Amino acid sequence: MNPAQRLGALLGALALCFVSSMAMAQTVTMWTFLDPSKPTGRDRALKQMIDAFEKTNPGITIKVESQVFSELGAKFLLGHRTGTAPDIIFVNAENLGALLRANATADLQKAFVSAWAAGQDADFYMRAAWDAAKVGDARYAVPLFPATATIFYRRDLFAAAGIDPASLKTWDELTAAAKKLTRDTNGDGNPDVWGIGAPLSVERTAGTTALVPMMQSGQNEVWDGAACKPHYATPAGERAVRTHAGWINADKVMPREALVNNTDDILEQFAAGRFAMVIAPFARFENAAKTATWDGAANLAVMPWPTWDGERSGPQIVTGWFLAAWKNSKNLPAATKFIDYMISEDGVRLWATVGGQVPTRSSVFNDARFQAPQYGYMRTMRQAWSDWSFMLPTGCNTARFDADLNAAVHRVVLGEAAAPAALKEAEGKFLERQ
């Protein structure tokens, strides 16, 4: 073999190695609102998860393409139609129905859940979230970060007013407590600390309404999911709207400004000490504790929704983020393998310990660290979720349903309409979107 032939053979062998390694290596693309290069909890957890997964699966590379969270669902659907969707998608509860209707995601039950050991499935204690994307025997998404709205309160103000938070089982008791907590400290005739605050704006208040828990605990269903029909204009609905309006007009435990306050506004004012209780997304708990101008670590706590009869805690609407795989992915086995890892015990533990998320698995919740006092808020919510949680009807367009209900409260507070008429309007808006 002459030198030229040797060189040719060498180059050929190298090319073969390159081609074969390319054929073996798989790059799984994932769209998420997280960014592994950032230092915040969930971003760091994802980074560690990718590193650990790639180490145990040398042929697979996870490529994260960070997206604006509000555009994830729509962009994925567009990608599905044009054949350019990523292998894995983070999808929020509000867009889950759209993904199901578009038949865009793969059956994860078939991909890996059916291969789990017995009892693993039941480890996901938040059943409404676990079964949110279940259609027949197929499961098109699995829950990752559960979210819900609930009541944040200040232990110090409750103690000063002599109120035991555990005693607030009914909405009427909560209203009475709010009256006691509303104070005018400088004597100018206007309260400086309000008993309760709720984001009643029609903008950026998604998933933070207390109206639905009030309505749901007063009747059997708020929506007919099969027909996509709302049942707002009912005695339970009227009672919910009148209670909210009463907080502002009659009881004076909430400022009128709440009508234009979104979630951020309410939490900023809560952090500044203007409220004793607020309705807020549970996911903001840690941040609220950190930003409080009072001792948030010691005094911030959560309580589940009350009910009208006080016999149990109120219904928690489950929102938050889910994981799904694109059904036309060329890397489907690798993609579903990574999803399986992200919701495995190890994965959930990382999301909880590094990312500060509520564990979605009972087994992880039973870890010794989650029995410590500082995780008391997580245990409270776990109990509430286990007691009574439900999903919005994923087959319907539920976009802005909470804005419609908030608008009904506006109409009643401003005296523009009575509760039944305002709720009928809200029903009309919901139906218009279907």
Added chain:
Amino acid sequence: MMINRSDRTAWWLVAPFLAMEFVFVAIPLGIGAFLSLYKVDFLERTSFVGLGNYWAVLTSPAVLRSVWLTGVFTFFALIFTFVAGFSLALMLERDSRLHVFGRAVVLVPFTISMLVGSMLLKWIFSREAGLMPFALAPFGLGDVSILADPTNAMAALVFNAMWRDSAFAMILLMAGLKSVPLQLYDAARVDGAGPLRRFVRITLPLMRLPILITLVRLIIHFANILTFPLILTGGGPSDATNIIGLQLYRTGFQDYRLGIANAFALMLFVFNILLILLVIRLFRAKEQQA
């Protein structure tokens, strides 16, 4: 028709921009027009509805109310912004250091982003944590809730527009003022005309076209505004500030009813085109006048 060499060069020079216009404006417009004839929910085209979406827009109480509110907002925002802008232009027309500094100060709200400016005003107007209640307290109005009252919220929206855009009006009008020959003022002064008479008899007639152009441009701007209501009031309370831009944004990007949103957007587009044609006619009239 023969195209000479310089024309060809000109066409080559503008070709990239025409291509960009075609790709980023004409094609999306065509797609939008096509989709406006369908029921499109969550980016999924389902059934052909013909002009049904246009009819749905024209008969929607929410849309009709938003059109009325946009009219109210545009009318008051236009008056206050124009008057403030014209006053500033007259006050700061000279080129002394003080006047140039004054112009720079007036331009500050215009140079910061609309979003930041509106957030700033939201804090200022907040009854719970804002500066405005302190300012109103001496007049016995410290307890007034500005953003939670339908009328006051619209007034706050108009204030937001005036605060930010009077500088824009000032720039447009100042350019017009600079083109008024100074000799005319000198001659009028010699004839004994006072400042008011000079303004009425010289400035206003010669500023007719700049004023019209400014008014039309402000109308286009206000009729399409989104950021102010989205950030400052969220369209509330009770939809009292839910103007067209916000209604369109919600229909398309929050409700995901893209068929109706496209029909709505095309109707707004036609309205804007009419206003733009008016501006072009005004420019031509100005050229002929010159």
